[in-house]
Amino acid sequence: MKNEFYKKLIDMYAGDELSSELKDELETAALSDSELSHEMFSLKTTVEALRSSPEPEFTDDTFQRILMRMYRQGVDVKTHMPESPHMQLRLPLTG
Numbered sequence: 001m002k003n004e005f006y007k008k009l010i011d012m013y014a015g016d017e018l019s020s021e022l023k024d025e026l027e028t029a030a031l032s033d034s035e036l037s038h039e040m041f042s043l044k045t046t047v048e049a050l051r052s053s054p055e056p057e058f059t060d061d062t063f064q065r066i067l068m069r070m071y072r073q074g075v076d077v078k079t080h081m082p083e084s085p086h087m088q089l090r091l092p093l094t095g
Contacts (some may be wrong), residue, residue, distance in 0.1 A: 003029070006036055014043040 006029050012018050013026055030037040070077055 003033060003036060006030075006033075009040050009041070010036075010043055013040055014047040 007024055009018060009026055013023060018026065026040070030040055061093065067077065
């Protein structure tokens with residue numbers, strides 16, 4: 001029962017979101033449970049690797065490729081017009 005509780009805390013442990021008391025309790029429990037220890041170590045290692053890797057570069061070309069892929073998959077992409085300030089009405093352009 002207690003191990004199920006600890007398994008639910010692994011993601012918070014990997015993200016360094018636990019209090020020091022809970023972190024110590026979880027690490028103590030991991031000493032006697034190899035499965036818990038393995039999950040804690042592997043997730044912590046993965047999180048640290050992702051945090052230390054550089055952020056991907058998002059260019060206009062990347063945006064266009066994503067947009068075209070969405071169109072091919074049938075997603076209806078629409079831009080939103082900003083709200084008119086001060087309840088101003090938009091007049092149609094004719095001429």
